[in-house]
Amino acid sequence: MPKAGFKSITVSETVYDKFQEVYQKSKDDLAMKGVNSFSGYVTYMLEEMMQKDKTFARYAPKIEKISVDDDRIILKDNIKNRIAEVAVQKGELFCQLCDEKDCVHVGYVWSIPEVYEILNARGIKHPK
Numbered sequence: 001m002p003k004a005g006f007k008s009i010t011v012s013e014t015v016y017d018k019f020q021e022v023y024q025k026s027k028d029d030l031a032m033k034g035v036n037s038f039s040g041y042v043t044y045m046l047e048e049m050m051q052k053d054k055t056f057a058r059y060a061p062k063i064e065k066i067s068v069d070d071d072r073i074i075l076k077d078n079i080k081n082r083i084a085e086v087a088v089q090k091g092e093l094f095c096q097l098c099d100e101k102d103c104v105h106v107g108y109v110w111s112i113p114e115v116y117e118i119l120n121a122r123g124i125k126h127p128k
Contacts, residue, residue, distance in 0.1 A: 019045070056111040063108045068118075073109050091124055102127075 002008045011019075023030070023041045030036075035044050063084075066074040072087040077097070084097040084105040095105045109115055110126050119126075 052111045052116075055107055063105065065112055068112075068115055073112070073115055075105055075108060077105065088119075088124065093119075093124070
């Protein structure tokens, strides 16, 4: 039984093992973020996904992904009726349309799971 104020969930062994594997490999980096347990890691990941979904739901009707290339993502901004190119420059995302590193287009790019995984694998981290 979980402690008071907590709930438990059931996941497949495959999912559990994958999370455990990533947690073990990332323990030091996670500790720097205040994540000191496997349970804390799963909570952290769930919160991060909810934030991404919130961002995606907020901007998805306004922005659409057109394509993903090696070092750039092309978006259609339906509000501005313009094409936005977000490129990887000096290890960071940069919006060519807004001429900024932190705009709605860059935020949208971070909310696209396939792009997030590619950037993360390249060592490009989301600035919190």
